[in-house]
Amino acid sequence: MRALLLLWSLAPLLWQLRTSLQSPAALAPPATGAAAGAAQAAAWTLENYQLILAGDPPFWRCLVNSGVVGLSTTLLTLLLAIPCAYGLHRQRGRIGSVATLILLAAALFPTVLLFLGLLETARRLGLANNLLALSLPYSAMGLPLAVLLLRSAFDDLPPELEDAAKLEGLDLWQRLRHVLLPLLAPALISTALLLFLFSWNEYPIALTWLSRSELLTLPVAMARIGSSSVFTIPYGAFAAATVLGSLPLLLLVLLGQRWIVSGLTHGAIKG
C-alpha cells in the first residue's frame, strides 16, 4: 500500500525528470516502432537545461520573480494578519463570530472569479506589471486562512500569561513582541509556509496582471511555454523547466512538512 502511494505521488514527477534528460530525437523518434525508440532512449543529455537557462529571459528569472512575490506576500500578509488575529481573539460575542464566518467564506471562495474586477482596478491604479503590487491581491487571498490559523494559536495560549504581562505594565506592542509572538513561532512558521506556497502557485491573477516577459512568475511562464504552439511543445525543455521549478518546492516540503501539515490540520479543526 505504501509503495503504491509512493508510486502514485512520484511517478509523474520522475517521468518528467527522465524526459528532461533526454534529447528531442530520443523523445520523438522519427522511425516508427517501439524498438527504435528504446535504442535512442539511452541518449542522456543536459541540452534541455542549457536551452532553458540560456533562453530570453533565462528561466531562473521567473524563479526569482516568484520568490520576490512570495516573500513580499508572506510578509505583508503576516503584518496584517497578526493584529487582525489578535483582535479577533480578543473580540468575543456577535462581531467576533460574524467576522469569523466572513473569513471562512472568503477562505473557501475560488479566487479565480475575482480576476476581472481586480484587473480593472489594477489598470485604473497602474498596478499591472508590478511584482510588488501583485502581493496586494495575494495578501487579501492569503489573509482568511492566516487569520484563522493565528487566531486559533492565540486562543490556545494560557490567558494568565497576558494578564501577568499587563500587570508588569507592558503595553500591547511589548506584550506581542516579547511575550505572545515568540510563543506563536510554530504557528507563524506554518502560516508563512502556506502563504508562500499559495503565492508561488497562483495563476489567474498573475496571468492577467503581468504581460512583460521578464516579470512572469513561474506558473505563467510555464503556461506560456505550453501555449506557444499547440502541436510542437518542446517537451524536453519543458520537463527541464518542471524539474527546476519543482526543486524549491521539494526542498520546502521536505524541510517544512511538519509545519505545513500542522497548518493545514489546524485550519481544519478550527474551521
Added chain:
Amino acid sequence: MSLAPWLLMLPALLLLAAVYAGPLLRYAWLSGHASSVLTGLIPVPNDGANWQRLAGDARFWQDAFQTLRFAFLSVGLELLLGLAIALLLHRPMRGRGLLRAVTLLPWALPTTLMALGWRWILNDPYGPVNGLIQGLGGQPYGFLSTPATTWLATVVADVWKTTPFVALLLLAGLQSIPGDLEEAMQLEGASRWQILRRLTLPLLLPYLGLAVLFRLAQALGVFDLIQVLTGGGPGGSTESLAFYAYLQAMRFLDFGYGATVMLATFGLLLLLALAWLLTLRRLQGRQP
C-alpha cells in the same frame, strides 16, 4: 477599551473588502451594462440584455454541465482516495514524516506546471502511457483528442494534485478520535468495516463536510488546469465556467457579459454550498 480589538482588525478587513467585495459588486453593476469592444469598453446600461443572453446561451449551459460533471466526479474520487490515504498514514510506521512529505508534493506544485506534465504523459504517440500501450501490442490512443477521455484526463490530473489536501484534512480528523473507543469496539468483537462505518465515519463527518465544501468550491472555479491541459477542447468539451468567463473578458473583450458569467458561476456555487450544508446537517441529525 472595547473598540481596540475592532480597530486592530480593520486594516485586514478593509483589504479583504477591496479584493473580494469590490469585484463582486462591480460584476453586479457591470452585468446590467454592455461593456465590450463595441462600446469601446465604456459601460452602457442595457436593460438586462446580458442576463437574457445568458439564459439562451447554449455554450454557457453546456459549460455549466461540464463544470458540475468535473466537480462531482473529482471531489468524489478525492474523498474516497483521500480517506484511504488518511487511514494509511494514520497507522504508526517508520518514515511516516517522509511518506507524508512525498504525499504532499503533488499538492504543493503549481497546477500549470503539472498540467503540461500530464500533456506529455498522455501524448499521442510519444508519451509513456502510449508507450506502454504500444509495448503491450496496442495502438496509440489520442487521450487528449477524444472528448470522452479528455474530460477524464482533467479529472485524473485534479485528483492527483488535490487528493493530498483532502487526505491531510481527514488525517487531522482521524487523529482527533480517541484510540480507546476503537479498542473498546474491537473487544466487543466488531469487524474493521463495522468500526469504520459506525465509529470512524460518523466522527469524521465534520472534517468530510469541510473537505467537500472547500473542494467543491475550488472545483467549480477550475481554470488553470483546463486552460493549460486542454485549452477547453477538444471542441469545447472540457470548457469550464471560469474558463468561459475568462474567454469572454480577455479574448472577446466583452467585460459586461464576462462579469455576468462570473456572477452566475458564483450563484451556482452558493446554491451548491447551501445544498451541501443542508445535507450535512441532515446526516449529522441522523447520528445516534
